[in-house]
Amino acid sequence: MTDVQIKNGAPEPRGFTGKLNAMSKPGRWAAITALVALFYLMPLGWFADPPGFYNPLVTFSSDFGTVLFDAAIFVLLAIGLNVVVGFAGLLDLGYFGFFAVGAYAMALLTSPASKLITDYHWLDSPWPWLAALPVAIVITALTGVLLGWPTLRLRGDYLAIVTLGFAEMIRVIAVQSEWVLGGDRGISAIPHPPGEIGGEPIFGFVDPKPYYWLVLTVIIVVVFGVRNLARSRVGRAWVSIREDEDAAELMGVPTFKFKLWAFAIGATIGGLSGALWASKVNFMNSTTFSLENSILVLAAVILGGAGSIPGAILGGFLVAYVPEWLRGLGGFLGLDINTTEYRYLIFGLVLIVMMIFRPQGIWPNRRREAEIKDRQKEVAVGE
């Protein structure tokens, strides 16, 4: 009847999560701490370029620190989208739109080249970075609520279509509204985060490592918050909505409220990653916000395993890291192939294969996995 074996009422440890949970509490924390420490040490010289041998994990043709930064941004995005898609079960195809909102809000508020300052004189001077960040996040959260308020009454496919439209809308606005967002010419001179050590700025132009460490730290904080939510009344409400929305409502779950919360939390995390990204790249324009990125983040969540935080982290990392690594590999083998160009093709194929053989993802959530299997059975019966 079921694949989950029951013994003394508790499920047998299965998969990565099961093994991790089966460890003693101090053992588990030690393992997690070691892993986190490894992530912090990864961009350093002796890991990236160890004396005496070649580290095959390091990317060849692209700077390893930059790759790690991009991967970290994708991880953050995947964690955010996982709240919407994995926890609340809402298919959001336009998640990157929130990244764009966060990035533009940050750029407009902090850049001295912002048209809010130069053309419209709404602001006298650029805002300090630390003041602009929370405002950018709040703006994105409000965008999420604004989009969710009318659309979360829709279910299933309809919601997917509306969110798809949203991301496209944001992109078109970015292209068209040269008068404030700069269109193709974009916004330049976006400042870096503040902070100095010995007169030298921590966050400079050349070294990507501090940015990576910053995003990594943000990820840890966000993971704690999201995990706390999943193991609470809110997480239970999300599961109940996913499994039987009508029954949930009749048991007193304010379903709309909690779906809106999921949307707002997802938007907030998306905006946060957009804002962090903008303050590293220094210059941004409308070409960044293509639809593929929304799909790529969704692919990360599905690949890792919807509903699982470690899955989202893994998926986000793979989606950003593997193409860069492959590109380096091509160069190493003397092939003149830019694998980045093919990454959507490759991920498309991987996703199709995954959906056939492992629809629950690489590191799935036990409950979500069972739900997917139930649904497959329903489909099989319905045929």
Next chain:
Amino acid sequence: MSERKPLLEVDNVTLRFGGVVALDKVDFTLYEGEILGLIGPNGAGKTTCFNAMTGVYMPTDGAIRFRGQQISGKKRHKITKMGIARTFQNIRLFPEMTALENVQVGADAHNRGSVPSAMLRLPRFWQEERRGIKRAEELLEFVGIKGRTHELARNLPYGDQRRLEIARALATDPTLLCLDEPAAGFNPAEKVALLELIRKIRDSGVTVLLIEHDMRLVMGVTDRIVVLEFGKKIAEGTPAEVRDNPKVVAAYLGVPDAA
């Protein structure tokens, strides 16, 4: 039966789906502390009546009042919070949640802490969580499936799933519990046990509305019975009165066309 306080008034409720009249001026009152049976042949509109009471359908005409307050048109989760809880004819548990978690969802209905308290693990979160688990454990014991606390709902035997649904509904702290064919698929021994449970629920101060096919069960446990046929109320009274009512006999056994 003096000084009966009305709890739920179904006041001339009509419900149409297109051309179909599912409920036709149905009118009855449920009093505090009683067990009322709602019976009728298949398709008589019993479940539709339930759905109108719990906010799933909006009556086309008429009103439903709970403790004097209009409930038609209110949001479903608000109606639950007002004190009406229900089970389903086809079991609708959350299959991948444990028995305990299912009941906790019901208990959450009255928890006020939301995203901030959960995210930051504020004292309120721990307090509500602890209270929810304690209440859920009590209820699982009350309905008699304490041994299944940590099993997934989908893995429970059929009878225990029905009991779990009752526990989940009770966790919302209802004044009125609506049971939609709770004995469907039960053997006689299980039915007797269910009867006892329903009485126990009433004795704990909850009013019960019971939809049931099994006449013996209904006659044995209810204080009063309302009979529906083709969306209309055809009889109302004590079990003895209803049993002797020729209209009810006709509805259940059929009458010659000439009549």
